[in-house]
Amino acid sequence: VPEVAAGSTVIIMLETNWIGAPESGIPVGPSVLTVQNVSRDVHNLFIEGPGMQIAAGDPIPAGGSRNVDATFHAGTYTFYCPVADHRTKGEEIQVTVTQ
Helix, strand or coil: CHHHHHHHEEEEEEEEEEEEEECCEEEEEEEEEEEECCCCCEEECCCECCEEEEECCCCEECCCCEEEEEEEEEEEEEEEECCCHHHHCCEEEEEEECC
16 A cells, blocks of 8 residues: 555456446545456456546456556546447446546
8 A cells, every 4th residue: 555645545346347436536646546356257447538548457357456556637537448348338437536
């Protein structure tokens, strides 16, 4: 877990046809995203938003997790799974980042 000065730790959960993120949004600044695949399928995470296009790396196997460093600016970000047709099946959410 990073020190407070290093930023926020945010849990993102990947499930079949669903992505979970904090309802309160993500604060501006540096964050460590802990991406957890809680399904029985392979998933991944891609983030697009103000000044950002970032992937979590290689696909995340069922039950696996990965940490992703990201610095967020105020605005709306799209989080989605780029694997196969997962995005069109509901694995996409809008996340608001506020001051």
